[in-house]
Amino acid sequence: MxxxxxxxxxxxxxxxxxxxxxxxxxxxxxxxxxxxxxxxxxxxxxxxxxxxxxxxxxxxxxxxxxxxxxxxxxxxxxxxxxxxxxxxxxxxxxxxxxxxxxxxxxxxxxxxxxxxxxxxxxxxxxxxxxxxxxxxxxxxxxxxxxxxxxxxxxxxxxxxxxxxxxxxxxxxxxxxxxxxxxxxxxxxxxxxxxxxxxxxxxxxxxxxxxxxxxxxxxxxxxxxxxxxxxxxxxxxxxxxxxxxxxxxxxxxxxxxxxxxxxxxxxxxxxxxxxxxxLKTVPVKTPDNKKGLQRRILLTAVTSYAASKAIPFNTNEISVTEEDLYFDRGPVAPPGAKSIEHLKERCISCHLCVAVCPTKVLQPSFLEYGFTGINIPQMDYNSYFCNFDCHKCGEVCPTGAIITLPQEEKHVTQIGKVHFQVELCIVESEETSCGSCSEHCPTQAVKMVDYNNDLTIPKIDPNICIGCGACEYACPVTDPHKAIYVVSNPEHLIADKPKQEKIEFNDTEEFPF
Amino acid sequence: MKRREFIQKSIGVTAGAGALLTTVSFAKAFGAEKPATGPYDLVAVKGGEPDEMFKKGIAALGGMEAFVKQGDVVVVKPNIGWDAPPERAANTNPILVKAIVEHCFLAGAKKVYVFDNTCDEWTRCYKNSGIEKAVKDAGGEIVSGKEKKMYKNVTIEKGKKLKTASVHELILDSDVFINVPVLKNHGGATMSLTMKNMMGIVWDRGFWHKNNLHQCIADFASHQKPNLNIIDGYNVMKRNGPRGVSVDDVANMKYQILSTDMVAADTAATKIFAVDTKKVKHIAYAEELGVGTTDLKSLNIKRITI
Structure with a gap:
């Protein structure tokens, strides 16, 4: 048998x-x-x-x-x-x-x-x-x-x-x-x-x-x-x-x-x-284990010290107050709670990356620092996070990304929108665009009246969830996107967009 | 486009013999009184459900047979840009899309394709808009608009800003192109109508946004003219367009506009929406390029109330 x-x-x-x-x-x-x-x-x-x-x-x-x-x-x-x-x-x-x-x-x-x-x-x-x-x-x-x-x-x-x-x-x-x-x-x-x-x-x-x-x-x-x-x-x-x-x-x-x-x-x-x-046999411990442990401890301490000595994400490049583009930090996916939590739990199996329908979730390199090598981050050059989707949280086998109920996902703020008006097409070219607002699921980026019948983005970071749709859609590339997401190292809860039912008075007549 | 040019020329030569077929107002061409019967330049339907509105509307234009001939390959281009359910009205109403595909087959179409180059992830858009199912139920074929190799370069001869564009093969190769936008507010382009909907048949939209969006929309309309435009104004996103935030943005207005003239159709849609047509700059730009007319009074319009 x-x-x-x-x-x-x-x-x-x-x-x-x-x-x-x-x-x-x-x-x-x-x-x-x-x-x-x-x-x-x-x-x-x-x-x-x-x-x-x-x-x-x-x-x-x-x-x-x-x-x-x-x-x-x-x-x-x-x-x-x-x-x-x-x-x-x-x-x-x-x-x-x-x-x-x-x-x-x-x-x-x-x-x-x-x-x-x-x-x-x-x-x-x-x-x-x-x-x-x-x-x-x-x-x-x-x-x-x-x-x-x-x-x-x-x-x-x-x-x-x-x-x-x-x-x-x-x-x-x-x-x-x-x-x-x-x-x-x-x-x-x-x-x-x-x-x-x-x-x-x-x-x-x-x-x-x-x-x-x-x-x-x-x-x-x-x-x-x-x-x-x-x-x-x-x-x-x-x-x-x-x-x-x-x-x-x-x-x-x-x-x-x-x-x-x-x-x-x-x-x-x-x-x-x-x-x-069979009956169990007594465990034989390797004789050199104690010495070994000491050596390991020593190595551990030295490498810890070394890791502290070479800090990552240095802030040496001086940036203007407005321009945060190169200093906005990696964005952790919704459900990760915080970058810290993600780093404590994620073993980079990349299942979330494999199944993410929009492919906004991409492996990082050293963006999270050396100890977070390869951990997934939101990459708004690839795409943006679909408002109603939380596939990453549903499949994550380690609890690094927790499954959020739909309503909670809708208000989980993984980053905040940041707008540099001087780079915006509407301001620089004086033509219409609205690509960012078009894609925004909460209208945290809203087009408001501007010169000459134009409309220009106005942002409300309080209702922004950091999905990156605006950043992905922004056509500006030089020197960088005019609108982008600045990471929330700790994820927050965004306000819900205030909505009232639109009024509509039906008329009998055709308006033309 | 070609048909109309041909017809316009034939009006000149054969004194109105072709005018019975044309969609350009012969009333305008001859300065005559508006006729009480067809052919109509534009049909507007009010009330009822999307499919019956379409049925009445297309009948007034001479039925789908006037556009689709036996054995034709048809491409229908609704707005499927967003991962949103039908009631949010971010996408064209699936019931309308289904009715259109069915009518195409009744008129003898060999194949009916449906696609859009979506904004949200395309498989989710197709599924959650209800359009994928609607098309399949009607026997049509829904195809991806996200395959770059399917897009072929064309030259926009009249284009002021937009000189070239990459257009989906289906549009270039099909016999009939039916454009089915949903009537809605748009943060960037003011309104999303027939000409704005055409952004879903090109590949590189970023260029348009970068280089005077309204002019690019008009430029492209001067090049690519649908054989028929149907504006779905059943559920209308009144604000926060084109994606919308919730159903609160939507009013159940129950309108439908059918026309071969994009400029006229869009003008009529702005009136329904109660927005100043001038504010939707691409409409005037397109008129300038000879795409159509904003002068609704000069047109023979059929108004149907259900």
């Missing part, structure tokens, strides 16, 4: 992988958000972050994962983690198309993996979720999905769409973010390299989630074990172990690195290796 475990694992893994991939291919945000929510519910880090964020839906996916691990080991790593499954796919392809290479037992890189885990946890106190952002497997996969897989899928779709008999719609490409693309591509290369040369080494030496779940696996009820009585030490199991954790010489399996992929079970003709219920 255990012979079928592997097939079941593959089936479940593919199911998760495809669902997660589809989540990231939802270019226009057309899928019901519940789809993304369920596909990603068990993503470990995201679930933890969402759990500790007040005002979000109940997020206990990580508890399920912990429970799963305590029962059967690192099932997360082989069936739920998209980056793990991606590596399995790469390993599968490699082994299919190259001379079947026999896998070997390797020693665990304990110092490396526990240092990374500890450093990641310790670093939260001074650089927020930066290391989680860079190392969490789901976040890495998300960035690859958004910036490599999604454009690739669109390319293929649009190529096929050029054959009219297929009657496929062409889909617009999302704005290209060079920094995000490079980071995602670099991560993809690293993953391909790891999987192509060293199997699941990434999961067993770098990935902090893998290390943590590996540690928990010591206590799991079911483990892969070699039956000393039946095993002939033929080593077949070892040659198919992607985690390189079967030590056939000593007939031992390193449960901290076993990802419960069950590859080993069906290859054994004698049922000598099995998933078994």
């Amino acid at each position: 255990q012979k079928y475990f592997k097939r079941a694992r593959v089936a479940v893994a593919l199911l998760f992988f495809i669902a997660i991939l589809i989540s990231f291919f939802d270019v226009k945000g057309n899928l019901p958000s519940a789809f993304q929510n369920s596909a990603l519910y068990l993503q470990f880090t995201a679930s933890v972050l969402k759990f500790i964020t007040p005002g979000t839906a109940l997020s206990i996916g990580f508890i399920v994962v912990i429970a799963m691990t305590l029962i059967g080991g690192r099932i997360y790593c082989s069936t739920i983690c998209p980056l793990g499954i991606l590596q399995d796919i790469i390993i599968f392809i490699r082994r299919k198309f190259t001379k079947k290479q026999q896998l070997r037992f390797k020693k665990a890189l304990n110092v490396l993996r526990y240092s990374i885990l500890i450093l990641t946890l310790v670093s939260i106190t001074f650089s927020g979720v930066l290391l989680i952002n860079l190392l969490d497997p789901y976040a890495i996969f998300g960035r690859i999905g958004t910036h490599v897989f999604q454009p690739a899928a669109l390319l293929i779709n649009n190529f096929l769409a050029s054959f009219s008999f297929l009657s496929l719609p062409t889909i617009e490409y999302s704005p290209f973010s060079l920094s995000a693309f490079i980071i995602a591509l670099a991560m993809l290369f690293i993953i391909v390299w790891f999987a192509g040369t060293s199997d699941r080494l990434f999961c067993n030496s770098i990935c902090p989630v893998g290390t943590l779940l590996g540690f928990l696996s010591k206590f799991s009820i079911f483990k892969i074990k070699i039956a000393h009585s039946t095993c002939t030490q033929c080593g077949k199991c070892q040659t198919v172990c992607k985690a390189n954790c079967i030590d056939i010489k000593n007939m031992e399996v390193d449960e901290t690195r076993c990802i419960s992929c069950f590859n080993c079970i069906p290859v054994c003709d004698l049922s000598g290796i099995k998933y078994k219920r």
Whole structure:
């Protein structure tokens, strides 16, 4: 019966992988958000972050994962983690198309993996979720999905769409973010390299989630074990172990690195290796851990000091009081509450970027500072935030962007409009324009009478929500937009536009 | 455009033989008394629901058959610029759009396309305006206006400010172009009417806003003339246009204007809206370029009250 475990694992893994991939291919945000929510519910880090964020839906996916691990080991790593499954796919392809290479037992890189885990946890106190952002497997996969897989899928779709008999719609490409693309591509290369040369080494030496779940696996009820009585030490199991954790010489399996992929079970003709219920063994702590911790602490302190020594967003460029364009700060999406909150929760999986229907949400580079690298920001050159849409908040798996009810989204002020009249077409060219006001959903930018039957924008920042429609639509480019949004680092609540029902007296006669 | 020029010339040559077909007033051409019957230069409908208003209105213009011939490819261009529901009147009424598409098919159209180069994200506009469904229900095809490669450069010969524009292929290639704006207030262009609605068939609107919006609107109207214009004045956004803030901006005025003359149609619309026609500068600019006439008294107008 255990012979079928592997097939079941593959089936479940593919199911998760495809669902997660589809989540990231939802270019226009057309899928019901519940789809993304369920596909990603068990993503470990995201679930933890969402759990500790007040005002979000109940997020206990990580508890399920912990429970799963305590029962059967690192099932997360082989069936739920998209980056793990991606590596399995790469390993599968490699082994299919190259001379079947026999896998070997390797020693665990304990110092490396526990240092990374500890450093990641310790670093939260001074650089927020930066290391989680860079190392969490789901976040890495998300960035690859958004910036490599999604454009690739669109390319293929649009190529096929050029054959009219297929009657496929062409889909617009999302704005290209060079920094995000490079980071995602670099991560993809690293993953391909790891999987192509060293199997699941990434999961067993770098990935902090893998290390943590590996540690928990010591206590799991079911483990892969070699039956000393039946095993002939033929080593077949070892040659198919992607985690390189079967030590056939000593007939031992390193449960901290076993990802419960069950590859080993069906290859054994004698049922000598099995998933078994076992008593837990006492935990052996690596001897050098204390010294290591001290070193880590030291590194942490120095890097913290260093990060303070090089401040970002310096205000050295002197600007006139009026011109805030180059000093208006990054704008966090509605539901992020504040830039601080966003930085504390966002692991840059970029799901919001992938599904934002207008593509106003784009990855930042260093706009939020180094510790906020790649976190999404509102980019009003790409587009503007749709008044009635809150897809980003609906899909965010970490609670970095909280789902806002429609009415609250309508008044959530993420920034304020700023107007430089001297740059405005109406003032400089003395011709009509009104592009900004045209797009403004609250009429915080309103056209009022001006010289010679013209109308000119008048702003009311109190009812502005910072959606950026005015900035996007403004035709002025030299030296920059005449109207733009200045960020609210803390999001505020805007006043509702005052509206009275328009009066209309019907007449019997035609007016002409 | 060509038809009218041809007709105008033929009036001169064959003493009014062609005048029965034309939409330009022969009353004006001959200085004669206004006839009590058609053909009409402009039809205005008041009261009723958008579809029945259209039915009566188009009948007065000789039916859709006067515009759409058997096997024609038709493109209908409503205003679908905003992600707003029909009752907000930011977009053309979907019931009207549906009725127009249906009439096109009844007149023998082979294909009816509908599109707009929207302001808000286009898929949301198409969906939430109710127009996507209306078009599909009527058997028409709604296509994206956001594919840049679909836009082809044209030269605006009479253009004062606007010398070239990128126009959607469907407009250039279709046999019949029906322009269906919604009557509304507009912060920048004062009013959004037939000529303003044409901004949704070009790609680079930013240039227009930068280079004397009113003149550009008029310039483009001198180049591209719809075969028929239908102004939807059923629900009218009286202020905060063109997007509007809420339904409070909207008055249920129940008007509809049909004409081949954009200038005349827009002039009539300003009167309904009770705004000084002169304030909507592109109307006068367009008249100057010979697009049409603001002199409603010179026109043969059919007024229908339901």
